[in-house]
Amino acid sequence: MKLIGENLVCERGGRTVFSGISFTAESGELLVLRGRNGAGKTSLLRMIAGLNEPVGGQMELQGGRDDEDIALQCQFIAHQEAFKPAMTVAENLQFWSDFFGGGDILDALEAFSLEPLADFSAALLSAGQKRRLALGRLAMIDRPVWLLDEPTVGLDVNSTEQLRQLMRKHLDGGGIILATTHIDLGIKETAVLDFNAVDDQAELTSIGEAE
Amino acid sequence: MARFEKFANPTQFLRLQGFLQPWVTAITIILFVVGLYLSLFVAPADYQQKETVRIMFVHVPAAWAGLMVYTVMALSSAVAIIFRHPLADVAAKSAAPIGLAFTFLSLVTGALWGKPMWGTYWVWDARLTSMFVLFLLYLGYMAIWQAIEDPHRAARISSIVALVGFINVPIIKFSVDWWNTLHQPASVFKMNGPAISPSILIPLLVMGAAYSFLFLALHLLALKTEVNARKLRQMQLAEAGKV
Amino acid sequence: MKPVIAILKRDLLLAWRQGGGVGTAIGFFLTVMVLLPLGIGPDLGLLQKIAPGGLWIALLLSVLLSADRIYQIDYDDGSLEQMTLGPVPLELVAGAKAMAHWLSSGLPLAIAAPFLGFLLNLDTKLILPLLGAMVLGSIGLSLLASLGAAVTVGLRKGGLLVSLLVLPLYVPVLIFGISASAAGQAGPDISGSSFIILLAVTLVIVVVTPIASGAALRTFMR
Numbered sequence: 001m002k003l004i005g006e007n008l009v010c011e012r013g014g015r016t017v018f019s020g021i022s023f024t025a026e027s028g029e030l031l032v033l034r035g036r037n038g039a040g041k042t043s044l045l046r047m048i049a050g051l052n053e054p055v056g057g058q059m060e061l062q063g064g065r066d067d068e069d070i071a072l073q074c075q076f077i078a079h080q081e082a083f084k085p086a087m088t089v090a091e092n093l094q095f096w097s098d099f100f101g102g103g104d105i106l107d108a109l110e111a112f113s114l115e116p117l118a119d120f121s122a123a124l125l126s127a128g129q130k131r132r133l134a135l136g137r138l139a140m141i142d143r144p145v146w147l148l149d150e151p152t153v154g155l156d157v158n159s160t161e162q163l164r165q166l167m168r169k170h171l172d173g174g175g176i177i178l179a180t181t182h183i184d185l186g187i188k189e190t191a192v193l194d195f196n197a198v199d200d201q202a203e204l205t206s207i208g209e210a211e
Numbered sequence: 212m213a214r215f216e217k218f219a220n221p222t223q224f225l226r227l228q229g230f231l232q233p234w235v236t237a238i239t240i241i242l243f244v245v246g247l248y249l250s251l252f253v254a255p256a257d258y259q260q261k262e263t264v265r266i267m268f269v270h271v272p273a274a275w276a277g278l279m280v281y282t283v284m285a286l287s288s289a290v291a292i293i294f295r296h297p298l299a300d301v302a303a304k305s306a307a308p309i310g311l312a313f314t315f316l317s318l319v320t321g322a323l324w325g326k327p328m329w330g331t332y333w334v335w336d337a338r339l340t341s342m343f344v345l346f347l348l349y350l351g352y353m354a355i356w357q358a359i360e361d362p363h364r365a366a367r368i369s370s371i372v373a374l375v376g377f378i379n380v381p382i383i384k385f386s387v388d389w390w391n392t393l394h395q396p397a398s399v400f401k402m403n404g405p406a407i408s409p410s411i412l413i414p415l416l417v418m419g420a421a422y423s424f425l426f427l428a429l430h431l432l433a434l435k436t437e438v439n440a441r442k443l444r445q446m447q448l449a450e451a452g453k454v
Numbered sequence: 455m456k457p458v459i460a461i462l463k464r465d466l467l468l469a470w471r472q473g474g475g476v477g478t479a480i481g482f483f484l485t486v487m488v489l490l491p492l493g494i495g496p497d498l499g500l501l502q503k504i505a506p507g508g509l510w511i512a513l514l515l516s517v518l519l520s521a522d523r524i525y526q527i528d529y530d531d532g533s534l535e536q537m538t539l540g541p542v543p544l545e546l547v548a549g550a551k552a553m554a555h556w557l558s559s560g561l562p563l564a565i566a567a568p569f570l571g572f573l574l575n576l577d578t579k580l581i582l583p584l585l586g587a588m589v590l591g592s593i594g595l596s597l598l599a600s601l602g603a604a605v606t607v608g609l610r611k612g613g614l615l616v617s618l619l620v621l622p623l624y625v626p627v628l629i630f631g632i633s634a635s636a637a638g639q640a641g642p643d644i645s646g647s648s649f650i651i652l653l654a655v656t657l658v659i660v661v662v663t664p665i666a667s668g669a670a671l672r673t674f675m676r
Contacts, residue, residue, distance in 0.1 A: 049538075049539055050538065050539065051535065051538060051539075051675055051676060052676055053676060071538075071539055072539070072541060074539065075539075076535075076536075076539055078532055078535060079532070080530075080531055080532025080535070081531070081532060082531055082532040082533040082535070082536045083531070084464075084468060084531070084533075085360060086467075086468055086471040086472045087464075087467065087468070087471070091467070095460055095463075095464045096536070098456055098457065098459075098460035098463075099456075099457045099460045099461065099536075099537070099540055100457070100540060100541065101456065101457070101541055113454070114454060116450070116454050117451055117454055120447055120450075120451055121447075123360060124444070124447050124448055124451045125451060126451070126452070129451065129454065322572070331498060331575055332572050333572050333573050333575065334496070334498070335491045335496030335501075336496075340488065340491075340492070343484075343488055344488060346484075347481060347484060347485055347488065350477070350478075350481040350484070351481065353477075354477065354478045354481060357472070357477075358478075387492075390492060391496065
């Protein structure tokens with residue numbers, strides 16, 4: 001499987017966030033996105049997830065299910081956790097499992113050792129626990145491409161290690177991961193996509209920062 | 212103040228509640244048996260309204276109780292705001308559904324009484340209208356508790372709502388009375404204050420006492436439930452912190 | 455179909471557990487029922503005449519205002535973003551959420567309304583026709599309100615704007631709903647044909663609004 005982006009251009013609110021971004025990521029590869037705030041890292045992830053339409057360039061997922069959009073073969077873990085405080089942890093996970101078409105909620109709980117909280121109201125969770133719960137969805141729902149936006153924010157050492165294991169397992173199983181992060185994940189990244197190094201980037205970055 | 216502090220402790224309160232509950236419940240049952248016997252069998256039927264007048268013995272004390280509980284709720288809210296007494300907002304919160312039920316009962320019995328008296332279930336008479344507004348105030352108070360997630364903030368905002376409502380109750384009553392006399396001269400049934408005969412007044416007062424004790428019994432139970440719910444939440448929070 | 459049922463189940467559960475649900479909507483309804491006589495006067499004959507119209511307008515407003523937050527919370531907490539990546543198009547997501555709103559707000563209000571009509575001295579002959587017309591009409595009311603919620607989801611202070619956008623769209627439902635409720639007064643023929651037109655209007659709304667809502671949501675997510 002191979003995810004390819006060619007000469008992608010992203011616009012938001014009439015301004016160019018980035019242009020001329022190209023990348024490839026094959027099965028078992030981790031592509032880390034680096035760059036200053038506002039350089040467009042999150043925008044690229046959202047674009048692959050189908051939440052931003054590219055105004056130029058193309059994307060392709062070779063070896064995936066051809067009949068489905070790329071977005072439907074991706075899992076996007078964003079800043080917001082998408083959990084309802086009025087429901088229990090288990091009910092929340094079960095909903096997302098049903099919605100995305102299957103997956104055992106135990107996998108999600110076990111990935112970050114949250115089993116004891118299954119029957120607790122999600123309102124009782126701390127920020128870090130919510131984060132772990134959101135990342136737990138990765139273990140529950142089976143999709144080949146993971147798009148992780150700052151996945152380690154709010155995680156303690158233990159949980160970061162659990163995330164690392166989860167990501168390794170996914171890569172070993174032939175998955176693809178694109179992640180934005182500032183810290184060293186401790187996994188040998190296959191490639192780094194540096195937004196600052198792209199042509200004309202100095203100018204573009206400053207535009208992005210105004211946002 | 213020292214005594215106050217003692218009851219503020221939830222464990223102390225639960226002990227007091229455990230002691231009081233059976234007694235209060237027993238008194239409530241006795242008062243209701245006596246009160247209903249007096250109202251249904253001893254008190255005379257009205258020569259105009261016949262037996263339907265007996266609805267009054269359920270209706271009027273229910274309305275009293277509805278007003279009384281709102282007063283309790285407002286006072287508890289005031290204590291909660293001024294002294295930040297930990298049990299006060301629990302008291303206000305758990306009183307509301309009981310007061311709502313009393314008010315609802317007074318509205319329903321009022322409508323049932325209205326049918327034989329006025330020929331229709333509902334008349335926009337000043338008393339009924341005021342009770343209806345009180346019912347809405349209860350609903351609003353309970354809704355705001357539900358709407359705010361953080362319990363401390365919910366307690367504070369609800370207290371403000373209860374107090375503003377309480378200050379408004381007499382104004383609402385006055386304006387509704389004025390509105391009503393504006394449209395129609397007071398012609399509907401009015402209790403003649405001092406002329407009321409003891410054969411009616413006594414059952415009415417006994418029923419009033421019965422409703423008051425019923426409130427006390429239910430309120431103690433509701434307080435216990437609420438205190439336990441908060442303890443459970445605390446324990447769950449502590450437990451969740453360990454994971 | 456499973457994702458759609460999952461959303462339906464979740465929204466019903468949330469409506470049941472969270473504040474601001476059907477209890478508040480019925481409370482609002484009751485408040486309008488009090489304000490009407492306070493404004494018009496307690497004359498029972500007059501109130502009886504305006505009862506069906508008063509009930510319909512209270513229903514319109516209650517359904518509209520309870521729909522305010524159909525999408526807002528999901529938008530704020532990232533649920534809507536995740537749903538965009540789901541296996542079903544947003545049109546179906548919107549349909550499921552509108553359906554959940556109808557089941558948790560529109561339908562209970564429509565069932566309660568005619569029985570609360572006794573507050574306005576409603577002619578008892580009208581209760582059944584009013585019930586039928588309101589149950590049917592509330593489907594359209596819920597769907598249109600959810601459309602209003604969808605087109606304002608990304609905006610702060612959407613509340614008043616929703617009313618301005620949606621209330622004019624309520625006109626056909628109100629007109630044929632009232633007419634279909636008047637069975638006892640205007641003879642069976644008129645109310646019969648009004649009922650069929652109300653049905654037709656509802657069907658059009660059922661088809662159009664999920665598509666429009668889906669398109670609006672997609673625009674806001676991008």
